[in-house]
Amino acid sequence: MSRKRTAALLGNPNSGKSALFNALTGARQKIANYAGVTVERKAGRLVLPSGEPVELLDLPGSYSFDAASPDEAVTRDVVKGTFEGEAVPDVIILVLDAANLEQHLVFAQEVLELGRPTVVALNMVDLAERDGLTLDPAALSQALGVPVIPTVAVRRKGLAELTDAIAEAETHADEEAHTRWHVTLPERRLSAKHMARAAILSKSTRHTIENGVDRVLLNPWIGPFILFSLLFVVFQAVFAWATPFADALEGGVGVISQGVSDTLPEGLLRDFLTEGVLAGVGSVVVFLPQIIILFFFILVMEASGYMARAAFLMDRLMASVGLSGRSFIPLLSSFACAIPGIMATRSISDPKDRLTTILIAPLMTCSARLPVYAVVIAAVIPQTSVGLGVGLQGLVLFALYVAGIVGAMAVALVLRRTVTKGAASGFIMELPRYQLPRLKDLLIGLWQRAWVFLRRAGTIIFVATIALWVLLSFPKAEAGESQLDASFAGAIADTLHPVLAPVGFNREMSLAIVPAIAAREVAVSALATTYAVDAEDEELAAQGVTAQIAALWSLPTALAFLAWFVFAPQCLSTIAVARRETNGWKWPAVMVGYLFALAWLAAGATYWIAVSLGL
Numbered sequence: 001m002s003r004k005r006t007a008a009l010l011g012n013p014n015s016g017k018s019a020l021f022n023a024l025t026g027a028r029q030k031i032a033n034y035a036g037v038t039v040e041r042k043a044g045r046l047v048l049p050s051g052e053p054v055e056l057l058d059l060p061g062s063y064s065f066d067a068a069s070p071d072e073a074v075t076r077d078v079v080k081g082t083f084e085g086e087a088v089p090d091v092i093i094l095v096l097d098a099a100n101l102e103q104h105l106v107f108a109q110e111v112l113e114l115g116r117p118t119v120v121a122l123n124m125v126d127l128a129e130r131d132g133l134t135l136d137p138a139a140l141s142q143a144l145g146v147p148v149i150p151t152v153a154v155r156r157k158g159l160a161e162l163t164d165a166i167a168e169a170e171t172h173a174d175e176e177a178h179t180r181w182h183v184t185l186p187e188r189r190l191s192a193k194h195m196a197r198a199a200i201l202s203k204s205t206r207h208t209i210e211n212g213v214d215r216v217l218l219n220p221w222i223g224p225f226i227l228f229s230l231l232f233v234v235f236q237a238v239f240a241w242a243t244p245f246a247d248a249l250e251g252g253v254g255v256i257s258q259g260v261s262d263t264l265p266e267g268l269l270r271d272f273l274t275e276g277v278l279a280g281v282g283s284v285v286v287f288l289p290q291i292i293i294l295f296f297f298i299l300v301m302e303a304s305g306y307m308a309r310a311a312f313l314m315d316r317l318m319a320s321v322g323l324s325g326r327s328f329i330p331l332l333s334s335f336a337c338a339i340p341g342i343m344a345t346r347s348i349s350d351p352k353d354r355l356t357t358i359l360i361a362p363l364m365t366c367s368a369r370l371p372v373y374a375v376v377i378a379a380v381i382p383q384t385s386v387g388l389g390v391g392l393q394g395l396v397l398f399a400l401y402v403a404g405i406v407g408a409m410a411v412a413l414v415l416r417r418t419v420t421k422g423a424a425s426g427f428i429m430e431l432p433r434y435q436l437p438r439l440k441d442l443l444i445g446l447w448q449r450a451w452v453f454l455r456r457a458g459t460i461i462f463v464a465t466i467a468l469w470v471l472l473s474f475p476k477a478e479a480g481e482s483q484l485d486a487s488f489a490g491a492i493a494d495t496l497h498p499v500l501a502p503v504g505f506n507r508e509m510s511l512a513i514v515p516a517i518a519a520r521e522v523a524v525s526a527l528a529t530t531y532a533v534d535a536e537d538e539e540l541a542a543q544g545v546t547a548q549i550a551a552l553w554s555l556p557t558a559l560a561f562l563a564w565f566v567f568a569p570q571c572l573s574t575i576a577v578a579r580r581e582t583n584g585w586k587w588p589a590v591m592v593g594y595l596f597a598l599a600w601l602a603a604g605a606t607y608w609i610a611v612s613l614g615l
């Protein structure tokens with residue numbers, strides 16, 4: 001049997017390659033409305049009408065095969081057959097944005113010049129229509145010398161025709177090489193203009209609304225104000241909207257815990273379930289509503305096209321610290337998690353810009369920190385309004401995010417003048433068209449994030465919490481001795497505490513930050529388990545970790561803990577991905593070193609300022 005044939009999706013960024021890939025293979029690759037979403041090669045299975053399976057490749061978008069950024073290099077290597085362990089794809093599916101034809105036809109010529117079996121997916125014809133364009137696919141096919149199939153990837157239109165054309169293209173490999181294509185960029189631009197003109201039958205100007213919106217959103221004064229207000233609303237919502245759901249979940253965990261206590265006999269199994277699983281892991285799971293609300297906003301910003309506008313707005317600010325707006329999207333992605341954020345830096349072509357962005361990405365507040373912030377804020381910050389319906393808790397949360405951003409900008413400024421010295425590179429980014437987010441995509445996106453969170457809770461958070469529970473539970477305390485004092489964990493806490501006591505940490509906090517290296521949320525489950533195991537006051541123990549923190553921590557101590565988490569590099573996977581993306585241990589070591597130093601200093605400064613203010 002011959003080897004499975006391959007087809008690759010190629011085209012400019014944001015042309016809908018991943019949307020087509022998902023539609024053709026049933027995969028759920030990330031799609032979003034800005035350039036540079038896909039940064040890796042992904043494979044899936046497409047079944048042709050004949051029943052033959054084809055390996056379909058989704059690739060990062062590209063403007064040219066000469067491009068310098070690491071993601072575009074992947075595309076070039078795959079297509080030219082220099083990608084390790086990969087044969088040249090048999091068919092190329094060239095994806096063009098019908099509403100942006102002229103720009104997309106520039107790279108198209110470079111692709112066609114390869115002279116390989118190619119099919120064009122003229123995607124986003126719905127948007128072209130919305131813009132008042134009437135297209136002539138036949139004329140375009142004539143000009144390009146390959147089949148052109150109109151598609152709407154997100155509504156699965158034109159897929160059958162496209163698969164037919166892919167099957168055909170495989171059997172009729174194009175023998176005559178396309179030697180007629182132009183080689184210089186200005187020539188390609190000119191012929192793109194002619195081809196686009198020939199393919200557009202009529203054009204009515206309907207761009208006015210979009211331009212009007214952009215005049216407001218991109219205005220140098222109003223724009224940042226709107227962006228800032230939007231982010232502000234997000235953090236208010238994270239607290240205000242989530243509260244009823246979080247309370248219900250917390251209540252549910254409490255009921256189960258009570259049920260377990262009532263039914264099981266006293267002993268190790270009961271302690272394991274109540275102290276380790278329910279108090280520990282349960283204390284993290286209750287943050288699911290907050291996580292979903294945060295991602296709801298991120299996904300809407302990504303799908304609507306606002307994300308790229310935000311990057312555009314931030315370009316000036318970023319330039320003042322030696323970065324460009326290009327770094328903004330990886331940094332904003334780091335609000336979800338630093339790992340995809342660091343991966344997203346592959347779309348930055350300047351190596352020093354990219355390295356700086358990787359080094360500061362962990363300062364963006366990832367969603368794993370949300371449970372830590374939320375639990376401490378709920379415990380020590382009163383649920384009051386500061387006026388105008390603005391909640392104090394949401395305000396503190398917002399301030400923590402801002403602290404991360406300000407910290408990142410300050411670090412970038414220092415790095416760009418020292419270790420990653422160099423001039424800021426220019427920033428060119430296409431502004432995608434506005435789109436109404438599709439409910440289905442939104443729900444799938446939210447489901448994926450919820451699943452990631454729950455899976456973490458069931459795996460890494462579970463394992464780290466249980467490991468800590470074991471260390472806390474043995475050896476058993478003598479009568480009159482506290483369990484924490486007697487345990488192995490107590491010994492670990494006693495070793496670390498002297499280093500952290502000067503910045504206001506108590507013993508439980510010093511202990512909790514150790515397993516939190518596996519995943520930050522573990523700080524919460526670790527505290528919950530520690531207090532559950534060590535509980536002297538049974539009634540307080542039953543009220544959960546928030547009540548215990550409220551009763552046992554002073555305000556300066558709690559604030560120091562929050563400040564620590566703004567900076568601390570507490571996540572092994574981030575360090576691992578930084579190693580992979582920088583090809584060595586040097587930069588991850590620099591990253592970990594500076595982040596720990598900053599965390600310690602920030603916690604200390606916060607603690608002592610709070611103490612001296614008499615808080």
Ligand SMILES: Nc1nc2c(ncn2[C@@H]2O[C@H](COP(=O)(O)OP(=O)(O)OP(=O)(O)O)[C@@H](O)[C@H]2O)c(=O)[nH]1
Pocket residue numbers: 012013014015016017018019020030031032033034035036037038039059060061062123124125126127151152153154155303435
């Ligand atoms: N209206 C409309 N939107 C589409 C269509 N195809 C894709 N989109 C949207 O266009 C945006 C970009 O789609 P992606 O599939 O992420 O684009 P891509 O080519 O993979 O982009 P990169 O990975 O950045 O190179 C997303 O918001 C999609 O929902 C289409 O045919 N019509």
Ligand SMILES: [Mg+2]
Pocket residue numbers: 017018019030031037038059060061
């Ligand atoms: Mg993509």
